[in-house]
Amino acid sequence: MNFKTLNRIILSLLLVGAFFSAFNYISPWLIIGFIIGYLSFILIISTNVQLDFFLKAFHNNPFEEDGRIALTFDDGPVENTLKILEVLDKYHVKASFFCIGKNIEQNPEIFKLILEKGHFIGNHTWSHTRKMGFISSEKMVEEIKKCDEICYRIGGVRPATFRPPFGIINPKTKRALDITRHKVIGWNVRSYDAIISSENMILRRIIRKIKPGDVILLHDTNKLTVEILEQLLLFLRSNNYRPVRVDNLFNIDAYY
Numbered sequence: 347m348n349f350k351t352l353n354r355i356i357l358s359l360l361l362v363g364a365f366f367s368a369f370n371y372i373s374p375w376l377i378i379g380f381i382i383g384y385l386s387f388i389l390i391i392s393t394n395v396q397l398d399f400f401l402k403a404f405h406n407n408p409f410e411e412d413g414r415i416a417l418t419f420d421d422g423p424v425e426n427t428l429k430i431l432e433v434l435d436k437y438h439v440k441a442s443f444f445c446i447g448k449n450i451e452q453n454p455e456i457f458k459l460i461l462e463k464g465h466f467i468g469n470h471t472w473s474h475t476r477k478m479g480f481i482s483s484e485k486m487v488e489e490i491k492k493c494d495e496i497c498y499r500i501g502g503v504r505p506a507t508f509r510p511p512f513g514i515i516n517p518k519t520k521r522a523l524d525i526t527r528h529k530v531i532g533w534n535v536r537s538y539d540a541i542i543s544s545e546n547m548i549l550r551r552i553i554r555k556i557k558p559g560d561v562i563l564l565h566d567t568n569k570l571t572v573e574i575l576e577q578l579l580l581f582l583r584s585n586n587y588r589p590v591r592v593d594n595l596f597n598i599d600a601y602y
């Protein structure tokens with residue numbers, strides 16, 4: 347069932363409910379509860395890219411047998427990205443960076459370095475605005491295209507993949523992606539490195555959950571991530587995991 351049909355059914359049920367409530371057949375609280383419940387449902391399906399409600403995204407590769415996993419870094423490039431790159435170099439690991447257009451404009455040399463070192467680049471919108479859940483599909487298309495353009499202008503690549511800021515995929519994002527044709531890359535292991543302030547806790551969260559084919563979400567904007575990354579790479583190495591770029595893990599094209 348598509349989202350429009352679902353909304354029509356819900357609206358019809360509400361009208362019927364309001365009618366019966368007006369004649370005291372049912373309590374108005376039942377209707378209020380129903381509305382709150384439905385709004386909560388919308389909030390959950392829109393902010394969890396993992397649920398694949400509006401579109402199918404790549405979250406992990408459950409068929410992976412070879413111990414390959416993907417480390418992904420969101421929200422750069424920033425100064426701290428340089429430290430992340432150093433650690434990745436030290437362990438000869440290739441990773442994936444979902445970059446914000448504005449940050450590429452501010453740090454073009456760091457962006458070029460990510461590419462020169464053979465890492466993967468994906469689109470993470472132009473502005474990463476906190477209002478992402480409320481913008482129109484036209485504005486969303488603009489956000490995605492503007493980020494693509496700067497990737498091409500600075501690095502000569504046009505990303506074929508997109509990662510939604512805050513994991514938000516709603517009907518407007520879906521409409522925008524129908525136009526831009528980007529594949530969506532989600533994740534299935536979230537480190538909460540942007541929220542939790544204890545390195546040990548973040549590392550334990552990742553290690554406890556990890557299995558072959560996983561996609562781990564990290565942030566190169568967070569200073570703690572540098573330390574966590576080194577520990578994580580040591581763990582992966584001693585447990586025969588092999589970090590690869592997301593395009594390798596899913597066998598898809600990185601760029602157009």
Ligand SMILES: [Zn+2]
Pocket residue numbers: 420421470474510511512
């Ligand atoms: Zn982000």
